Amino acid sequence: MQQQPRSEVTSLEPEILHLLDVAVEVSGHGVAKAAALGRRMGSVGRPVLQLMLRPPVVSRTHQPGTWLDDLSRQGGLRRAELARRLGSVLDVVVPGLVEQVLRRLDATGLIHTYVDLDEVITEVDIEAVVSRVDLVTLVKEVIDELDLPEMVRESTSAMASESVRGLRMHSISGDDAIGRAIARVRSRRVVDGTLTPPDGSPGPAGTTLP
Amino acid sequence: MTAGDLSAIPREARPYQGTTAGLLTRLIASAIDAVTVVALLVVIYLGVNGVRFMAHPVAFSFSDLSVILSVIAALALLVVYLTFSWFVTGRTYGDHVMGLRVVRRSGARLRFLAAFVRAVLSAVFPVGLLWCAVSPARRSVQDVVVGTAVLYDWRARPEFPERGPAAEGPPAER
Numbered sequence: 001m002q003q004q005p006r007s008e009v010t011s012l013e014p015e016i017l018h019l020l021d022v023a024v025e026v027s028g029h030g031v032a033k034a035a036a037l038g039r040r041m042g043s044v045g046r047p048v049l050q051l052m053l054r055p056p057v058v059s060r061t062h063q064p065g066t067w068l069d070d071l072s073r074q075g076g077l078r079r080a081e082l083a084r085r086l087g088s089v090l091d092v093v094v095p096g097l098v099e100q101v102l103r104r105l106d107a108t109g110l111i112h113t114y115v116d117l118d119e120v121i122t123e124v125d126i127e128a129v130v131s132r133v134d135l136v137t138l139v140k141e142v143i144d145e146l147d148l149p150e151m152v153r154e155s156t157s158a159m160a161s162e163s164v165r166g167l168r169m170h171s172i173s174g175d176d177a178i179g180r181a182i183a184r185v186r187s188r189r190v191v192d193g194t195l196t197p198p199d200g201s202p203g204p205a206g207t208t209l210p
Numbered sequence: 211m212t213a214g215d216l217s218a219i220p221r222e223a224r225p226y227q228g229t230t231a232g233l234l235t236r237l238i239a240s241a242i243d244a245v246t247v248v249a250l251l252v253v254i255y256l257g258v259n260g261v262r263f264m265a266h267p268v269a270f271s272f273s274d275l276s277v278i279l280s281v282i283a284a285l286a287l288l289v290v291y292l293t294f295s296w297f298v299t300g301r302t303y304g305d306h307v308m309g310l311r312v313v314r315r316s317g318a319r320l321r322f323l324a325a326f327v328r329a330v331l332s333a334v335f336p337v338g339l340l341w342c343a344v345s346p347a348r349r350s351v352q353d354v355v356v357g358t359a360v361l362y363d364w365r366a367r368p369e370f371p372e373r374g375p376a377a378e379g380p381p382a383e384r
Contacts, residue, residue: 171235
């Protein structure tokens with residue numbers, strides 16, 4: 001039962017195509033003739049139209065061509081204003097509209113369904129992407145976060161170097177303690193009025209070179 | 211991120227780098243240098259006696275140690291040791307252990323004459339080191355006379371500014 005309509009359609013197809021071809025040919029012929037006629041009319045009518053728009057006996061301000069130019073200019077201004085207003089309206093409407101549409105769509109699912117991500121990724125120029133990344137700075141930041149020198153020290157340094165490190169830090173602390181003690185003595189003597197430092201310096205704190 | 215963040219210097223010691231060192235650290239470094247010089251003297255004494263033994267094994271006896279001669283030899287060796295250490299690397303072995311570096315006030319490495327004068331002053335007037343305890347800028351008598359400074363510098367290979375007139379400017383930021 002379902003094969004019969006399909007066979008009818010198949011039998012009708014050549015006739016429809018024939019009629020369609022005829023229509024196309026007639027239309028094409030007509031359009032060509034109309035174009036040719038238009039060109040002839042244009043070549044004949046252009047001087048007439050020019051004469052109507054710019055009559056020689058009428059002053060330029062009262063010529064129809066001048067009126068049409070003014071109308072065209074005002075129309076252009078009105079069109080620009082309309083485009084500006086329309087743009088401002090679209091700026092408000094389109095984002096909200098798109099947001100509402102996207103909210104109702106499963107964009108991720110659509111991409112999974114209709115986009116072959118593997119093919120897209122294979123066409124990506126990974127080297128160009130990598131070349132735009134400042135790898136040196138990136139690696140330095142990672143090393144800084146990990147404190148790699150500290151890890152290397154902890155994993156490779158011998159007990160002797162750890163002892164030296166401790167000795168150095170303790171001696172620095174001792175230096176600071178001595179400096180603070182000297183500063184206390186000096187400030188006490190200043191308060192007692194027995195000694196006034198010539199430069200008013202607070203004490204022997206570690207200083208950098210000038 | 212600065213280059214200092216990638217250095218092998220521990221975080222807790224980084225704020226001190228480039229600042230002038232205090233009395234205790236410098237005393238320990240000087241003590242290590244003194245022990246080093248004494249050890250060198252002993253090695254030289256043994257070497258000289260070893261040569262004498264090989265030359266005259268039968269009549270060999272250890273040479274007498276004159277106190278005055280020993281002191282003079284120790285001071286001479288100390289001056290040579292300090293001079294070349296400060297001139298070549300800016301640090302003696304004691305400075306190396308304690309993480310110190312001797313520089314000019316401009317931050318540049320010492321010239322030979324300055325290193326020699328400082329070595330002589332350190333050898334004949336070691337008490338001058340104590341002045342760094344009361345000096346606001348932590349400068350010993352030797353530092354004041356020669357125009358030097360002793361800095362905390364834990365880097366294994368310190369970077370000096372170029373020698374010469376250009377080095378008279380401020381040192382590189384540490």
